[in-house]
Amino acid sequence: MTDEVRYGEFVAVVHHGHVAELRLDRPKAMNAVSTDMARSLAAATDALAADPDVRAVVLTSTSERAFCVGADLKERNSFTDDDLRRQRPQTRAAYTGVLELPMPAIAAVHGFALGGGFEIALSCDLIVADATAVVGLPEVTVGVIPGGGGTQLLPRRVGAARAAELIFTGRRVEAAEARDLGLVDELVPAGEDRTAALDLAQRIAANSPVGVRSAKRAMRLGHGKDLPAGLDLEDAAWRTTAFSGDRAEGVAAFNEKRKPDWPGV
Template sequence: MGYETIKLEREGKVGILSFNRPQALNALNTQMAREILAALEELEQDDEIFAAVLTAEGEKAFCVGADLKERKDMSKQEMKKQRELFVKAFTAVAMFKKPLVAAVNGYALGGGCEFALACDFIVASEKAVFGLPEVGLAIIPGGGGTQLLPRLIGRARAKELIFTGRRIDAREAYRLGLVNYVVLPEELRKKTMEIMAEIVQNGPIALQQAKRAINYGLELDLHTALALEAECYNVCLATEDRDEGLRAFNEKRKPVYKNR
């Protein structure tokens, strides 16, 4: 499928989805939301892709949230339909079954910040700026921000950032635990792909089940969460990849996993 507002690449076992509206600071419009959904589905269905990166084209912004210029002439009904589509796009990022890492350079504001938060973790350049400024427009974060940010940095700190709409730089984001790494802008892709190389050398089904166990288990009581972990483990146990991993260990070689 051809894409206009995003770019989809494959580098070995890694899919790279880039927002591609740099002239608009990668603001999210209707077409971009549709293409994000299509690209994520494409990557989920591709057995050769073990994990993915969400990033952006351009030097100024990862994504500055919704394209308000597109919205200015919309009717209430049109805006409601667009909003439903946007929620699907945010949810698709949050529920992507394979590991998904955000590589953020420049502004990640509003929905852009929420896209990054919905990923498994964030690698940021020193030029990254994060913020959820929605209350300044008399709305609230609606792409998962009110739920994802407190889970990541704690309730009180998240409330402060959301209530004030304050922007924070990459170093402050690192201090708060919002991002895992801060690197020079020119090192962002290299660092991200080094991490991805570590991830995709492992069993793809195991990666998916580990993500499932963590994401769902954290919302459960410990007893139920341990039962979920056991279920996820058993999924891995029944795979050919698990047999290959065991053979490779005993034969003192690197395993060749095939996602089955």
């Protein structure tokens, strides 16, 4: 573990070599996403996206009880309609910032990941949850809809019918069922979510950053396309890697029976 960089009061980034740990750090409010926190999350993801040394990002929580409980409804209770309209670009930027990270992102989830909190996790490529995790999108129970990407990301993860049931009922799903439904990708014992997610990120970071970023881009852009269009996107991503310094180093390292020293270009 090296330096900690803070983005406002509620978000911090700690670097572990080529892995960046993005910490949601508002434990007294179980990381409820206030306007300030949304602004800080957007700033942190912007900085990570622009950092060529970061090969994977792990989103963690400093709260013992929750990954993130979603929107700060106490703050919103005093909002006028105009206040809510002004806040909207801030919250959209926060969720979009996670979703558009060019390197793989992994959510380390324990306790509650509800509403916008679960949408932050859904915006990641992979979700590692521990046995205490409880996830869900309960927005319809307070008169709105999942507005941080949930109506689009959840169907892509679990299918349209299952997503409809979960969103229309707003029910909470505990860890074992969440794994069985595909809401999370890996289930680990209580208290081990952060360690497991960081270990996974380090395994990813050992690979070619050009290759991994290009694979993520091809998968993201190809989702929903017809097969020929998707294969064209794949071909473009392949060409990015095939003529890169990483490809040359990877082939050389293989033939020299050594670990590659990726140039990242």
